[in-house]
Amino acid sequence: MQSPREKGFGQGSLELARWAEGVFAPEDALLNEIRQRSDRAGLPAIHVGRFDGLHLEVLARLAGAKKAVEIGTLGGYSGVCLLRGMGDGGRLHTFELVEAHAEVARESFRRAGFADRVTIHLGNAQEGLRAIEPDGPSDLVFLDADKAGYPAYLAWAGEHLRVGGILLADNAFGWGYIANPEAAPDAAPSLRALNEFAERLARGGRFRATMIPTEEGLALGVKVR
Numbered sequence: 001m002q003s004p005r006e007k008g009f010g011q012g013s014l015e016l017a018r019w020a021e022g023v024f025a026p027e028d029a030l031l032n033e034i035r036q037r038s039d040r041a042g043l044p045a046i047h048v049g050r051f052d053g054l055h056l057e058v059l060a061r062l063a064g065a066k067k068a069v070e071i072g073t074l075g076g077y078s079g080v081c082l083l084r085g086m087g088d089g090g091r092l093h094t095f096e097l098v099e100a101h102a103e104v105a106r107e108s109f110r111r112a113g114f115a116d117r118v119t120i121h122l123g124n125a126q127e128g129l130r131a132i133e134p135d136g137p138s139d140l141v142f143l144d145a146d147k148a149g150y151p152a153y154l155a156w157a158g159e160h161l162r163v164g165g166i167l168l169a170d171n172a173f174g175w176g177y178i179a180n181p182e183a184a185p186d187a188a189p190s191l192r193a194l195n196e197f198a199e200r201l202a203r204g205g206r207f208r209a210t211m212i213p214t215e216e217g218l219a220l221g222v223k224v225r
């Protein structure tokens with residue numbers, strides 16, 4: 001029960017967060033093992049929170065997704081959640097810049113029984129996305145990597161999701177600074193990009209979108225045109 005301290009959930013109330021964890025059990029032994037093995041391998045502890053993982057699985061189920069794209073693999077935690085949500089026949093293209101992260105993720109997908117349903121693309125997603133376009137359109141795109149790239153990833157999703165497909169993006173609250181960027185001058189470029197991303201998602205015309213108010217802010221849009 002560490003997520004309330006790592007990633008807030010439950011209106012900032014530890015009591016509510018513990019209650020929700022007790023009832024909904026967002027992290028099972030497999031996901032816990034991925035988190036711990038990633039830590040032992042020296043990966044940064046920046047996987048999605050326990051409830052964010054559950055949101056990804058449930059939303060993938062809700063969308064009936066069978067083809068998903070993830071930007072930012074890390075150790076495979078969120079990828080396993082997405083693959084669980086897609087069930088039999090689900091396939092995931094996931095992009096990762098760092099080989100050491102991809103190596104941990106390969107083992108995570110193998111242990112989860114998903115090795116034959118996932119392709120890890122090593123390198124910068126902004127350059128690699130073109131290669132998977134013939135495999136599209138996708139049912140779900142999840143953004144969880146370089147924030148400066150979010151506007152470009154959104155534009156790509158606008159072109160390569162099917163109508164009715166969903167776009168998800170973690171960290172949409174800019175670590176709490178999106179509405180007050182002056183308080184985090186070091187993060188200015190990322191915050192500008194996150195703001196541009198949110199404006200385009202909300203008002204760009206291709207998506208009907210909302211925010212799931214997790215601690216990090218999970219943006220959610222359905223492609224409407």
Ligand SMILES: C[S@@+](CC[C@H](N)C(=O)[O-])C[C@H]1O[C@@H](n2cnc3c(N)ncnc32)[C@H](O)[C@@H]1O
Nearest residue numbers: 047048072074077078096097124125144145146
């Ligand atoms: C927040 S972590 C992803 C966490 C993962 N989605 C999870 O919850 O298990 C971000 C990852 O994106 C990778 N990354 C950063 N910029 C990238 C880029 N341009 N293309 C591909 N991967 C990138 C980082 O190396 C890091 O592993």
